[in-house]
Amino acid sequence: MLDYVLSLNEKGGPVVTILLVLSVAALAMALYKLWHFHRLGIGRHDAARDALTLWQTGGPSPAALAKIDGRPGPLPVALAHAMRGMLYHPEKGKLVREDIDAVAGREIAAARRGLRLIETVAQVAPLLGLFGTVIGMIDAFQALQAAGAMVDPSVLAGGIWVALLTTAVGLAIAIPCSLIATWFDARIEREIETIEEMATAILTGSLTATGGAAERRSERIAAG
Template identity: 40%
Template sequence: MAALGSAGPVLLLLAALSVLSVAVFVARLIALRGASAGAAARADWLDAVEGGAMPGAPVGGGAPADRLLARAAALLPRRPAPEALTAELEAMGATEVAALGRGVRTLEIIGLIAPLLGLLGTVLGMIQSFRALELAEGAANASILAGGIWQALLTTAAGLIVTIPALVGAAILQSRIDRATDEMERVIGRAALAAALPRS
């Protein structure tokens, strides 16, 4: 680490951010597994309700949309106003979306600050190079300058190596969240439609 000079602390910090981003991504990827699953079963249940039947409570899955559907199933027999049902399900859905989104912002922040840390390491490396040239006076040669430059470029590369996977990971997680959100919106819309249907 001493051979890296002023770049050493920056590289250590970037390494820590890299480990953090991988840990967050893996944990959230596992948590989001199946977040949009069960669409066919939900559609079948809602089809039955829209057809005038009032089937029993749907078999609950682990997806956020399943929890919204279970709540809708509990409310629909009471014949709520569509607006009231929509408001309650949307409030519940907002809580679900907030829970789904945990970790994405962390990856986005890592993707934002990692290249800046790489740039900081670059600046520190260049300062070290020119300081070494100044101290060498008449004995200065290209190797003194090159030593600082490679350190500077190393931190720039390290910053990009941390940034790119973090941003890609955030995009992957966000796409899964978007799919789960679409499923919740579909449940809310169809439940409101079912609430508006006349009942015999």
């Protein structure tokens, strides 16, 4: 594998070298973000949902807050702010909402940090590949002109093949980087939707949730 990479680097020239360096940087960032998302609990909502259920069924209480207080990640941090605000400042719902938006925005920005590198590699790699192809084609046609009447078609074909190599390498790097960046963005968007849903339930849904539970209990009693 190493020999193959070195041969690509030798045939493609400095442009392929730059592309390979960018691919290593993007891969390292992708692995780091996987670890970062795991540490923040992106996509794992069990503790938050348990806390929300306790909040809605048992009423606002420090016990519900304790289930998520101190946990890392955009959802637990935002939800803890919502519960803390409604516990200690229930009359200031609008200000609590503004505080939640600010906190959630800050946490989401921290979760996104580093993804710009992967997105940039996905955008730049095809352009660099095309740039290398253009340079290679210029060299090939210069060699064709210098040969004059003694043109060897195989030499020209070989020069064009090497020139197109940079475009292939650029696309081979850009496509997975684009897919990886899209996957990370989709997980963050889902996290934002979950924060909005649960924060709204904390601020405005407790009464309706409690009322629904009371209705269900009344129906069970009447049926019994």
